[in-house]
Amino acid sequence: MTFKFNDVYINDTSTITGPYESEGPLGKYFDLCHKDLYFGEKNWEQAEVKLVDEAINTLVNKSKINIDNVDLLIGGDLLNQIVASNYAMEKFKNSFIGIYAACSTSTLGLILGASLIDGGFINNAITFTSSHNTSAEKQYRYPVEYGGPKHKSTTFTSTGSAAALLSKNRSSIKIESGTIGRVIDSKVGDVSNMGAVMAIAAADTIVSHLKDTGRNIDYYDLVLTGDLGIYGKKILKEYMLSEYNIDLKNYNDTGVMLYDLENQPVYAGASGPACAPLVTYGYVFDQMKKGKYKRILLAATGALMCPTMANHKLTIPSISHVVSLEVIS
């Protein structure tokens, strides 16, 4: 299911991160980096609420828009009942749609916002997403201080929040089209190998995007996937070539880009809903505005993992939503 948007632009973005992200190679591209994972709050969950709050406030300050004039907020996160987003929204009077698509929340938000704007239902929208390393670790894996050894294929949930202001007002980044993915059973049950879980969903949605738009993969200067990590990236490249005969040449994964994989203890790379938008809004948009890339295809990928279902010995489903972004000169 691909939507083509005539007139929707990303006017401004904001990126807030924790300490690990600022120490990574892209640290200088983020708006605000915190040193402490608590962000002055009492617990991890409230720290994530604060992240969302800060991302939206930073975006409002940057874009100089009055928050009361924003028609709709769309966002979600990884926590149960998407609490980080819901609790952050208490402070805002705007209408809000909470979404859950695991780590593909960012692109789903962009597609939904762009659809409502292009359809003429609203004038503008803010889409946001967040993830917090320790709150996710606590909910999905082990207590933070537990040091049991991890597999090399484990990914490291990024700490951060990213928000984007969408509207019909012309600006340099255009949301050209978006493809909504479907849930795919990866047939992988290994909770420490999310890259393998998600690569198949990324392949499926990228291929259906190309089919719907009638484009060749070379149409894009850069294809980005969300958070497959080192091994997921290799799996996707090989699977695309073997299954669809598509050679991903100008391809990278935001999970591989966010951290210094050699020197930071992040195993296979970054993950989390914040990973794809942090890298895209922070670094990739900067490069697009400088003229390095003209058209990019962003495929954020989500592993729809639930510890209870994993205990039931079920394999993990995954989903990917794709947006095509263009620089307008």
Place this chain on the structure above:
Amino acid sequence: MKQNYQEIVKKHSPKENVLMNAVIAFITGGLMGIVGQLLIDGYSSWFDIPTKEATVCMLVTLIFFSCLFTSLGFFDKWVNFCKCGLIIPITGFAHATMSAALEYRKEGLVTGIGANMLKLSGAVIIFGVVSSFVFSLIRMVVGLI
């Protein structure tokens, strides 16, 4: 040639260095054993107590320091490095319990610590009790014959 997705996944799944991990666990676990033995010998000679009581003192000491180091925030790195060398001895049990207690402290004494402290280590207690019952039963039956 078309490859099955599972085959591609298998091909690109990193191999864990089992031999290296075993060697590290063997050495660090052995060192842990030496520390324990030294503590038993020390306690029995300093306080002039039987070995059985000195063993209990040794266990309490190891549990105390595992919990303290976990709370100070660096024991997880030791466990991560030593792996089963620190997980299998009582240090691993203490570490798992303490890390869960720290994690859930903020959710209250009863609903937080009380309900979640044994989240990771509860299985060790349950199956420890069950297996000791089964083995005692076997011992009793064998003794009767």
